Amino acid sequence: MGYSGGVKSVRIGLLGIGTVGRAVARALSERRDVLSRAAATPIVLQRAAVRDLSRDRGVDQALLTGDARSIVQADDVDVVIELMGGEEPARTLIAEALQRGKPVITANKRVLAWHGPQLAQIAAERGVELRFEAAVGGGIPLIAPLTDDLAANRVLELRAIINGTTNYILTRMAAGEKYDVALAQAQKLGYAEADPTDDVDAIDAADKLAILVRIAFGLSCTPGQIFRQGLRGLDPQDLAYGREMGYALKLLATARQTDGRVEARVHPTFLSAEHPLARVDGPRNAVHIVGDLSGPVMFGGLGAGGDATASAVLADVTHVARRLALGDPVQPPRPTPSAPQLLPMDEVRTRCYLRLAVDDVPGVFAQVTRVLAEHGIGLASVIQREPGTGPADVVLLTYAAPESALARAEAELAQLPCTRAVRARIRVEEARS
Amino acid sequence: MGYSGGVKSVRIGLLGIGTVGRAVARALSERRDVLSRAAATPIVLQRAAVRDLSRDRGVDQALLTGDARSIVQADDVDVVIELMGGEEPARTLIAEALQRGKPVITANKRVLAWHGPQLAQIAAERGVELRFEAAVGGGIPLIAPLTDDLAANRVLELRAIINGTTNYILTRMAAGEKYDVALAQAQKLGYAEADPTDDVDAIDAADKLAILVRIAFGLSCTPGQIFRQGLRGLDPQDLAYGREMGYALKLLATARQTDGRVEARVHPTFLSAEHPLARVDGPRNAVHIVGDLSGPVMFGGLGAGGDATASAVLADVTHVARRLALGDPVQPPRPTPSAPQLLPMDEVRTRCYLRLAVDDVPGVFAQVTRVLAEHGIGLASVIQREPGTGPADVVLLTYAAPESALARAEAELAQLPCTRAVRARIRVEEARS
Numbered sequence A, B: 001m002g003y004s005g006g007v008k009s010v011r012i013g014l015l016g017i018g019t020v021g022r023a024v025a026r027a028l029s030e031r032r033d034v035l036s037r038a039a040a041t042p043i044v045l046q047r048a049a050v051r052d053l054s055r056d057r058g059v060d061q062a063l064l065t066g067d068a069r070s071i072v073q074a075d076d077v078d079v080v081i082e083l084m085g086g087e088e089p090a091r092t093l094i095a096e097a098l099q100r101g102k103p104v105i106t107a108n109k110r111v112l113a114w115h116g117p118q119l120a121q122i123a124a125e126r127g128v129e130l131r132f133e134a135a136v137g138g139g140i141p142l143i144a145p146l147t148d149d150l151a152a153n154r155v156l157e158l159r160a161i162i163n164g165t166t167n168y169i170l171t172r173m174a175a176g177e178k179y180d181v182a183l184a185q186a187q188k189l190g191y192a193e194a195d196p197t198d199d200v201d202a203i204d205a206a207d208k209l210a211i212l213v214r215i216a217f218g219l220s221c222t223p224g225q226i227f228r229q230g231l232r233g234l235d236p237q238d239l240a241y242g243r244e245m246g247y248a249l250k251l252l253a254t255a256r257q258t259d260g261r262v263e264a265r266v267h268p269t270f271l272s273a274e275h276p277l278a279r280v281d282g283p284r285n286a287v288h289i290v291g292d293l294s295g296p297v298m299f300g301g302l303g304a305g306g307d308a309t310a311s312a313v314l315a316d317v318t319h320v321a322r323r324l325a326l327g328d329p330v331q332p333p334r335p336t337p338s339a340p341q342l343l344p345m346d347e348v349r350t351r352c353y354l355r356l357a358v359d360d361v362p363g364v365f366a367q368v369t370r371v372l373a374e375h376g377i378g379l380a381s382v383i384q385r386e387p388g389t390g391p392a393d394v395v396l397l398t399y400a401a402p403e404s405a406l407a408r409a410e411a412e413l414a415q416l417p418c419t420r421a422v423r424a425r426i427r428v429e430e431a432r433s
Helices: A021-030 A032-039 A068-071 A090-099 A108-125 A143-149 A164-174 A181-189 A203-218 A237-245 A306-325 A362-372 A403-415 B019-029 B032-039 B069-071 B089-097 B110-128 B143-151 B164-174 B179-188 B201-216 B236-244 B304-325 B362-373 B403-415
Strands: A010-015 A042-050 A079-082 A103-107 A155-161 A248-260 A259-271 A286-290 A295-302 A350-358 A379-384 A391-402 A421-430 B010-015 B043-051 B079-082 B104-107 B155-161 B247-258 B259-271 B284-291 B295-302 B349-358 B377-382 B392-398 B420-429
Touching: A010 A021, A010 A068, A010 A181, A010 A306, A010 B069, A021 A032, A021 A306, A032 A042, A042 A068, A042 A203, A042 A306, A068 A090, A079 A090, A079 A306, A090 A103, A090 B179, A090 B392, A103 A108, A103 A306, A108 A203, A108 B247, A143 B110, A155 A203, A164 A181, A164 A237, A164 A248, A164 A286, A164 B089, A164 B295, A181 B420, A203 A248, A203 A259, A203 B164, A237 A248, A237 A391, A237 A421, A248 A421, A248 B201, A306 B143, A350 A362, A350 A403, A362 A379, A362 A403, A362 B420, A421 B010, B010 B019, B010 B069, B010 B284, B010 B304, B019 B032, B019 B043, B019 B304, B032 B304, B043 B069, B079 B304, B089 B104, B089 B110, B104 B110, B104 B304, B104 B420, B110 B201, B143 B201, B155 B201, B155 B349, B164 B236, B164 B247, B164 B284, B164 B295, B201 B247, B236 B247, B236 B349, B236 B392, B236 B420, B349 B362, B349 B403, B362 B377, B362 B403, B403 B420
Parallel strands: A010 A042, A010 A079, A079 A103, A259 A421, B010 B043, B010 B079, B079 B104, B259 B420
Antiparallel strands: A155 A248, A155 A286, A248 A259, A286 A295, A295 B295, A350 A391, A350 A421, A379 A391, B155 B247, B155 B284, B247 B259, B284 B295, B349 B392, B349 B420, B377 B392
16 A cells, blocks of 8 residues: 655544543644644644534534544545544444555554454555554553564563552552542542443453553463453552562553463552552553563553543654655564463462461461462461451461462462451562562 | 665674673674564674774674774665764764765764764765664663654653762762762772763763753753753762752753743752652663653663663664665654753752751851842751751751852852851752652
């Protein structure tokens, strides 16, 4: 395909004018000079699709349509920006735009996580670009740096706080709030949706991790293959015990090379308080990458918000517009090396924090340590609290062991006569910093 | 000029095989597969220039020459990597390579800081690229993200720890070490040179800031125009007082928009302990940028070291090689908007930390506050220490005032009858975080 080059202006078709779409539309109008300079061509908002035509969007009514498909098909639209969110009709519209030879810029992590490879394939066949800097980490430059600036590296490890809602909730819980209270605060501040499922069950973070592992490790997997555990059931008591042991609790998306395979998982994680990610608080996002040449590199900033996300969308817009203006051919996608395999969660090795409520009877320790030993799990340290009126808390920190062994040990510990309940099992990372 | 396109391989001419050059040469040999994939073409080390041919560099002797200019002129060299460092002959060689239509990749901050605009001009005239990701922040992707990923933003503020040597020294001093001891430790660990002038007098940091402000603000200035103050004379006692007041001391490179002009300065700076840069310790580097859309964005990592710097050099190499392989034309440089002016240091407003050694006599406070008031400087807080055997320490924290007023007030305070000495004046930043 390729482009004719030397276009007079680049005409944008915008699908969806929510918070981010509105910020993009406003920037296209208000900072025309900055964008034209960066793109070496004027960029014009030509058409925009909304669901409800009656609401004021701060966009010239004459540009609006309720028919998103008409924008994808319009001859006077050079580039499509998809900001509708959700799987359909976004996926179909993106695919059709690419089929018609229109570059697409999207912030749609759900579509990219589940259908990214297929859409990239269409883009490659048609010789156009599919870009998505805004899909992970909002305003933080991340996709382009990973793709281009670390190109000489083999990525050894990637750890990310890529969901601001849950990071805010955990920041509140670290200050002693209960989960429900912290969630309500997040909702009040607009960080969490009325239905917080996508965030608190780590669905959003798993989507983003699926996108990141594709770029960083060449690992093609769907979010459904990624082990995922959210915040429900967490007790601020465990954050307090963790802090005593030198750990901060984060909902960490982790991926790393392990014996030629790649781990990919999202779960609450105790991270050394010395690790740079441990200090990323509130709704902020950050990604920590260890390249085999670069060493540790960290990118942080605002993971959400209209303007921050618009900054990333517009970086892609100027990139694509500049290419159209100069008539540069699209560089074919890099041939993928032999793709690595996903390490099954059962084989993933982590240290583990366990909190048991036990009856304060003689022989408890002997019983607990026997169970761990039977599963080949070494015990690194123990905290026992004097019981108040109820059962005593025993907190165990193990050495690294496979997930399968830890899960079996947890089940057996729950069955011990002295055990009232296993209150918590939280994975602990000794991450490179 | 432009390229013929479809080259079979890209042949590298390497100038200088020190720590970074050796890492680059090793990577070109050892990770040929990764680089070829990223560049869509094989990349070959064709020739390399060294000062002393007799030393083993881990590079095939047949490729080596003592005559750097012969590489720049060689017909079988497509791309020149300049890693000699220092102003000459590096500048002349880079200029000649560009004149001959060869893209140049360099890590040479000195040459770029002083001659960047002239070299960029030659590159633009010849239609070739001059790239320098490695010149600032070692292995941290920084130049490309600032140039491309934040292109839609007006940068409001940039603060950077861009000299690892001084950051290591300040980390030691925060732990109570005296400057001389901390410097000796840095030298022992290889973080500081035998002659540490470039680092401790902030010459290196000013060079890097000159490069950054050109990209981030479009401000063309030489390092000679940037206010610069290094670490000599700092007393760990002031770091201790600062910590009591909630501040960490960093050698901060600061640039920001101020009423249509741009401040650019490097000096020891008290920064709120809550600011993300306050926690960047040891030899690490980090840059914190506030864009008007993106909000705060931070990039951190290793600012030096052979492999980390090679990672950045090779990002540029793959970028240039890919362009050569695909026959993409070089995108003309972005037309600069009306260039902003540098705000003279006298007009820069900061808060200020002052420590005076005073005789413990009545009326000291009245004298000191009168001097400040006469220069329109508000007093935010005071710490006074009981004298031991010597004079008493009085620590003053002022509200923001122009540098000229602060300097005059300092001079007058030194002349007060009660003043034995002004022990320290350190600028304090209330940075956006």
